[in-house]
Amino acid sequence: MDVNKVKIKALPSDDFKDNETLQAYIDELNATGTNVVVGKLDQMINWGRANSLWPLAFATSCCGIEFMAAAAAHYDLARFGMEVVRNSPRQADLMVVAGTIVHKMGPLLRRVYDQMAEPKYVVAMGACAISGGPFVNSYHVINGADKIIPVDVYIPGCPPRPESLFYGLLQLQRKVKVEKFFGNKRIVRPYNPDTLINPKTGETVKVENEFNK
Amino acid sequence: MSNIQDIILNAVPEALIEEKQKLTVTVEPKQLHPLVKALYENKDLPFDYLISLIGMDWEDKLGVIYLFSSSKDMSQEIAVITATEDRENPLLYSITDMYEAAHLNEREVYAMLGIRFINNPDMRRFLLDGDWNGYPLCKDYDADPTLNPITIANKEITDLAPRIMEDENGNLVESVANIFDEDDYIINIGPQHPSTHGVMHFRTALNGEVVKKIDVNSGYIHRGIEKMCETMTYPQILHLTDRLDYLSAGMNRHALCMCIEKAAEIEVPMRAEYIRVIMDELNRISSHLLAWAAHCNDLGATTAFVYGVREREHVLDIFDKTCGGRLIINQNVVGGVMFDIYPDFQKDVKAFIPYMREKLVEYDDFFSHNPIALNRMVNVGNMSREDAITYAVTGPAGRGSGFSCDVRIHKPYSLYEKVEFKEVIRTEGDSYARYMNRLDEIEQSLHIIEQLIDDIPEGEILAKVKPIIRLPEGQYYQSVEAGKGEFAVFIESKGDKFPYRVKFRSPSLAAVSVMPLICKDELLTDFIGIGGSMDYVIPDIDR
Numbered sequence: 001m002d003v004n005k006v007k008i009k010a011l012p013s014d015d016f017k018d019n020e021t022l023q024a025y026i027d028e029l030n031a032t033g034t035n036v037v038v039g040k041l042d043q044m045i046n047w048g049r050a051n052s053l054w055p056l057a058f059a060t061s062c063c064g065i066e067f068m069a070a071a072a073a074h075y076d077l078a079r080f081g082m083e084v085v086r087n088s089p090r091q092a093d094l095m096v097v098a099g100t101i102v103h104k105m106g107p108l109l110r111r112v113y114d115q116m117a118e119p120k121y122v123v124a125m126g127a128c129a130i131s132g133g134p135f136v137n138s139y140h141v142i143n144g145a146d147k148i149i150p151v152d153v154y155i156p157g158c159p160p161r162p163e164s165l166f167y168g169l170l171q172l173q174r175k176v177k178v179e180k181f182f183g184n185k186r187i188v189r190p191y192n193p194d195t196l197i198n199p200k201t202g203e204t205v206k207v208e209n210e211f212n213k
Numbered sequence: 214m215s216n217i218q219d220i221i222l223n224a225v226p227e228a229l230i231e232e233k234q235k236l237t238v239t240v241e242p243k244q245l246h247p248l249v250k251a252l253y254e255n256k257d258l259p260f261d262y263l264i265s266l267i268g269m270d271w272e273d274k275l276g277v278i279y280l281f282s283s284s285k286d287m288s289q290e291i292a293v294i295t296a297t298e299d300r301e302n303p304l305l306y307s308i309t310d311m312y313e314a315a316h317l318n319e320r321e322v323y324a325m326l327g328i329r330f331i332n333n334p335d336m337r338r339f340l341l342d343g344d345w346n347g348y349p350l351c352k353d354y355d356a357d358p359t360l361n362p363i364t365i366a367n368k369e370i371t372d373l374a375p376r377i378m379e380d381e382n383g384n385l386v387e388s389v390a391n392i393f394d395e396d397d398y399i400i401n402i403g404p405q406h407p408s409t410h411g412v413m414h415f416r417t418a419l420n421g422e423v424v425k426k427i428d429v430n431s432g433y434i435h436r437g438i439e440k441m442c443e444t445m446t447y448p449q450i451l452h453l454t455d456r457l458d459y460l461s462a463g464m465n466r467h468a469l470c471m472c473i474e475k476a477a478e479i480e481v482p483m484r485a486e487y488i489r490v491i492m493d494e495l496n497r498i499s500s501h502l503l504a505w506a507a508h509c510n511d512l513g514a515t516t517a518f519v520y521g522v523r524e525r526e527h528v529l530d531i532f533d534k535t536c537g538g539r540l541i542i543n544q545n546v547v548g549g550v551m552f553d554i555y556p557d558f559q560k561d562v563k564a565f566i567p568y569m570r571e572k573l574v575e576y577d578d579f580f581s582h583n584p585i586a587l588n589r590m591v592n593v594g595n596m597s598r599e600d601a602i603t604y605a606v607t608g609p610a611g612r613g614s615g616f617s618c619d620v621r622i623h624k625p626y627s628l629y630e631k632v633e634f635k636e637v638i639r640t641e642g643d644s645y646a647r648y649m650n651r652l653d654e655i656e657q658s659l660h661i662i663e664q665l666i667d668d669i670p671e672g673e674i675l676a677k678v679k680p681i682i683r684l685p686e687g688q689y690y691q692s693v694e695a696g697k698g699e700f701a702v703f704i705e706s707k708g709d710k711f712p713y714r715v716k717f718r719s720p721s722l723a724a725v726s727v728m729p730l731i732c733k734d735e736l737l738t739d740f741i742g743i744g745g746s747m748d749y750v751i752p753d754i755d756r
Contacts (some may be wrong), residue, residue: 058405060412060434061752062459065503065540069529072522087407099752103363104342105404105412105433110365112405134452137444138437139349139356140341142363159540 001026001178008050008173010080016171026178042181049093050176051081053121053169056092058112060099063126063159067098070162080169089115094172097145098159100128100135106148113149121176123168124151127158134158217258217291224251234475234689235280237292245295246306249279252291253311258283260291262618263312263605264692265718267703268322270351271296275303275328278703280690284602284616287623292688297328304377304385307333314605317429317726325350325439331385335374335392340432340755342368349440350714370416372428392428393418404433408511408741411751413725415740422737427729435755442715447473447682448547450715454702455541457717458753460500461695464493465717466545471626472691472702473547476684482673485549490628491562491665492535492544493693494658498569499528500696501609501651501658504748508648509580511745512589517580524572531561547682549675562666566659573652581649590645594731594743597642604727608698608720609654610747612638613646620694632664644746651748683710697721697748717756721749 003023004013013019055077057067071077071085086092089112101109113122124145127133132143145151152175155168221228221238225248229239240248252260260281267278276296283289297303307330309315319330320339327348329336337343346360372392377385393399397418403409412433418426438457442450454469455462467489474481481489506521529539536544536552544550580586596606601614611618619636621629637653639646684706692701698720705714724747732740 057407062456062540064411065459069522069526069539073519074523074526100434100436102433102435103361104435106363107365107367108404108433111367134456135436135438135441138441139354139361140435140437147363148365161539 001030006174006177008170008177010166010173011170013174016174018171022171022174022178025175029178029180042179043177045181046177046179049119050173052084053080053082053094053173053176054084054086054092055082055094055096056086056089056112056116058095058097058099058109060101060105061128063098063129066159066162067096067125067165070165075162075166077166080166080173082169089113090117092116093119094121094123095149096123096125097129097149097151098125100133101142101145101148102140103142104140106142109145109148119179121152121172122149123153123155123172125155125157125165125168126160127156130154130156217252217255217289220251220255221248224248233292233687235290235292237294237688239294242295242297242305245293246308248293249281249308249311252281252293258285258289260289261312262287262602263308263314263318264290264699265701265703265716266315266318266322267714267716268326268328268350269296269705269714270326272352274298275300275326275351277305277322277328278688279308280703284618287618287620292690303328304331305329306331309333311603312605313600313603313730314723314726317722324348327351329377331377331379334376334378334390336376337374340435342432343371344368349437354440370430372416392416393426397425402740408744409751410507410744410749413749413751413754415728417737417740419737424732424735424737424740427732427740429725429728431725431751431754433755434752436752438756439715439717442712444711446710447684447712450712451546452541452543454717455543456752457719457756458695458697458700458721458750459540460503460750461496461697461700462541463489463496463544464693464695465700466543467493467627468691468693468695468700468702470545470547471693472689472704473682473684475691476687476689476704476706477547477678477682479548479676479678481549482676483670484672485674485676486628487665487669488550488554488674489545490632491662491669492532492542492550493627494661495528495531495562496542497658497696498655499525501655502528504696504745505576505648505651508742508745508748509586511741512586514580514583514586517576520572520576524569527565527568531558531565534558534561546675548678549673551675553674554669559666559669562662566663569655569659573655576652581652587645589739589742590643590648590746592643592645593735593739594644594746595642596727596731598640600727600730601642604730605723606698606727607723608694608696608748609637609650610647610724611698612636613650614642615640618699620692620699624692626691626693628665632661634661644743647746647748681710683708684712692718695720697724697750697753719753719756721751721753724749725754 003019077083124130129145132141135141153168153172157164225244231237262282262284264280269276274296279293281291324338324341373389403414404412414430416428438453454465502521502525506518509517532542596614598615601611601616607618634657686708689704701718703716704712707713
C-alpha cells in the first residue's frame with residue numbers, strides 16, 4: 001500500500017513532512033500480504049478509531065499547559081475528535097506524555113500505561129519526554145519516556161506549540177489508519193531501558209538494547 | 214540595624230556579625246536555636262517570616278543559611294549561617310517549633326545534603342525516594358547511574374517517620390513514629406490526578422468524607438535543577454529558571470538576571486527595564502488567568518476554564534510576536550532583553566487593556582456570584598494571618614489572609630518604585646478571598662502597564678556584557694513577586710564562571726505545605742477547590 005492512499009480529513013498526505021517513516025511501517029505490516037476480505041473491515045474499524053482517539057494527559061510539567069491550551073478555546077482539539085480528555089487510563093486510547101519523567105515517576109508511568117486497554121498509543125510530547133531535554137545530564141531524570149514504555153510518535157519542542165502537537169497527533173491518526181485489527185498485526189515497538197530492577201526478585205538487571213551496545 | 218545587632222549579641226555574644234549584601238550572622242550549631250528564638254520574639258520587629266532555608270556544602274563544612282524577614286517590615290532581612298564539620302553524621306538543630314515553613318525545607322535539606330535536624334518530628338526525605346543512594350547536592354556526590362538505576366517496580370510507601378529528639382538532659386534519642394493512626398482510612402490523591410495541578414501526591418486520611426490528615430509527598434518531577442546549575446555558566450542557567458514555575462517564566466528569569474546584574478555591577482538600559490516590567494505584568498495576567506480558569510474548572514465550571522484560556526491566548530499572542538515563545542518567553546538575558554518590541558507592540562497592548570477590563574466584568578457576572586461557587590469558596594479553607602506568616606505563604610494566597618507581602622511594594626525592584634498601584638489585601642483568609650485577589654491583581658497589573666506603555670524610552674536594549682561572566686566571590690540574593698508569591702534566587706559564587714551553589718525559593722512549596730492545615734476538617738470535595746485557590750505549580754516545588 002502506498003502512503004498517499006492513507007487519507008485523514010485534516011491534512012493531505014503531501015503536506016506531511018515525514019512520509020517515509022509511515023511508508024516503512026506500512027511495508028512492515030504488509031510484508032506477508034494483505035487479506036482482501038477482512039481488509040475492508042479493518043478500514044472501517046480504523047476509520048472509527050482514528051477519529052475518536054481519547055487522550056489521557058500524563059502532564060508532569062510545562063508541556064501539560066500547552067496541552068491544556070491546545071484542548072481549550074482558540075486551538076480546539078475537538079476538531080480532530082480528541083477533545084474527550086480522560087483522566088482515567090482505563091478509558092483512554094492515547095497517552096500524551098507531556099513533560100519530564102524522573103526516577104520517582106518511572107514506576108508510575110509504567111503502571112498507568114499498563115492500566116490502559118489495548119489498542120493503546122503513546123505520544124512523547126516535548127524534548128523531556130523524548131530524551132530528557134534540557135535536563136538530560138541530571139541525576140534524577142530518565143532520558144526519555146521510551147525507556148519505560150513504547151512510544152509511537154515523538155513531538156519535539158520545549159514546549160511544542162499546539163500546532164506541533166496537532167501535527168504529531170495527525171501523524172498518529174495516519175498510523176492508526178493503516179493498522180491490521182484482524183490478525184492482530186500491530187507492531188509493538190520495544191522500549192529501551194539501560195538498567196531495570198526485576199520486580200519479582202528486586203535485583204538490578206542490565207538490559208542490552210540497540211542504544212547501549 | 215544597630216538595635217538588631219544588640220539583640221543578636223545579647224542572645225549569643227560569640228556571634229560573628231558581618232554587613233554583606235544582607236546582615237549576616239554566623240553562629241555555632243548549638244547557639245542557633247537561642248539566636249533564632251531571640252529574633253523571633255523581638256517585640257518591635259519580630260523576624261517571623263522564614264523566606265528561605267538553604268542547605269550548603271562548603272566542602273570542609275555542611276551547613277544551612279537561613280533567611281529571615283519580618284511580617285511588620287518586609288524590607289528588613291537577616292541571614293543566619295550555621296555549619297557543622299561532621300560530614301559522616303551531620304546534625305543541626307531544627308527551628309520547626311517556631312516556623313512551620315521549616316518542616317518541608319529541613320526535610321529537603323536532609324534529602325539533598327544528608328543533614329538531619331534534631332527535634333524535627335518528621336525526618337523522612339523530601340523529593341527523593343527513601344532508598345536513594347547518596348546526597349545529590351554534596352560536592353562529593355557519586356552520580357554513577359548504576360547506584361540508582363531506573364526501575365519500573367512499584368515501591369511501597371512507608372508512613373514511618375524517623376526522628377531525633379533531645380530529652381530534658383540533653384541526650385539525643387532516635388525513634389520512629391507513625392504518620393497516620395493505625396486504623397486510618399488513607400487514600401492517595403495524585404500523583405496522576407487532574408486536580409492536583411501537576412504531579413503532587415497527597416496521602417489523605419479520611420474520616421467519612423471529612424479530611425482528617427494530609428501527608429504531602431512530592432518529588433515526582435524533581436529534575437535536580439539546583440545541582441545542574443553548578444556545572445553551567447550563568448547565561449546557561451537562565452533557561453532553567455523558566456522551567457521552574459513555567460506560568461511565571463518571565464518573572465523567574467527576571468529574578469536571576471537581576472541577581473547576576475547586581476553581583477557583576479551591570480547597568481541595565483532604561484528601555485530594557487520598561488520592556489521587562491511590561492512583560493512581567495503581562496506574564497502575571499496570563500498566570501492569574503490560568504489560575505482562575507483552573508480553579509473554576511476544579512469547581513466544575515468547564516465553561517469558565519475555556520473563557521480564561523481564551524483571554525490568556527491574547528497575552529500569549531503578544532509574547533509570540535515579541536520573542537517567538539508562548540509559554541516560555543526567552544526574553545530576559547543578563548544585561549537587558551534579548552529582543553526589542555515589535556512595531557505594533559504598544560498598539561496591541563493598548564487594545565488588550567480595555568478588552569481585558571471588559572472580560573473581568575464578564576467573569577464577575579457569570580461566576581463570581583454564582584451561589585454554588587460561593588458555597589464552595591466562602592468560609593472554606595480558612596487560613597489566618599498568623600498561619601500565612603509561619604507557613605511563609607506569599608502571593609495572592611498570603612494577601613488573601615491579610616499578610617502584606619507584595620515584594621513589588623516592600624522591596625521594590627526595577628521600575629516598581631516609579632509606578633503607582635495598590636496592594637490587593639483581603640482579610641477573610643478563605644478560598645473566595647484568594648479567588649477575588651487574583652482577579653483584582655489582574656486589574657492592578659493592567660494599571661501598571663497603562664502607566665508605562667506610552668513612555669518606553671528609545672535606546673539600547675542590552676548593556677555591554679562580557680562574553681564570560683564571572684561573579685565576584687560572595688553571596689547574592691534577589692527576590693521578585695512572581696505569579697504565586699515571592700520567588701527568589703540565591704547565588705553563592707567563588708569567583709568562577711560557574712556558581713558554587715544556586716538555590717531558588719519556591720512560593721508554591723509554602724502553598725502546598727499549608728494544605729494539611731487548611732484542609733483539615735473540610736470535605737474531600739472541597740479539598741480540590743482549596744487546592745485550586747492556592748494555585749501551586751509542582752515543578753516549582755520539586756525543582
